[in-house]
Amino acid sequence: MKKVMLIVALLGLVTLGFVVAVKADDAPPVPIYPAYDVNQDGVVEMMDFFIMANAFGSYPGHARWNPAADVVADGKIEMMDFLVVAQHFSEKSPIIGYK
Numbered sequence: 001m002k003k004v005m006l007i008v009a010l011l012g013l014v015t016l017g018f019v020v021a022v023k024a025d026d027a028p029p030v031p032i033y034p035a036y037d038v039n040q041d042g043v044v045e046m047m048d049f050f051i052m053a054n055a056f057g058s059y060p061g062h063a064r065w066n067p068a069a070d071v072v073a074d075g076k077i078e079m080m081d082f083l084v085v086a087q088h089f090s091e092k093s094p095i096i097g098y099k
C-alpha cells in the first residue's frame with residue numbers, strides 16, 4: 001500500500017511540475033494603451049513627441065513613416081497628431097486591452 005501511495009504521490013508531483021512548466025512558458029499579457037501613448041509605455045511624455053517628430057510629414061510608404069505616430073489614423077503625421085498627444089501630456093495612459 002505504501003508503494004502505491006508513493007507512486008501516486010510521485011505522479012502527482014510530476015503532473016504538478018508539468019503544469020507549472022507549461023504556465024511558466026505563458027507570456028504575460030501585454031497591455032494596450034490609447035493611440036496617443038505613441039510608444040505604448042503607459043505614460044504620455046516627451047518620448048512620444050520625439051517619435052512623432054521623427055515621423056512628422058510622413059505618410060504610408062515614406063521612409064520615415066511610423067504608423068504608431070499616426071494618432072488620429074488618417075494616413076499622415078501632422079499637427080493634429082501632435083495636438084491629440086498634447087491634450088494628454090503627462091497623463092498615465094489607461095489600459096484599453098491586452099495583446
Ligand SMILES: [Ca+2]
Pocket residue numbers: 037038039040041042043044045047048
Ligand atoms: Ca508613452
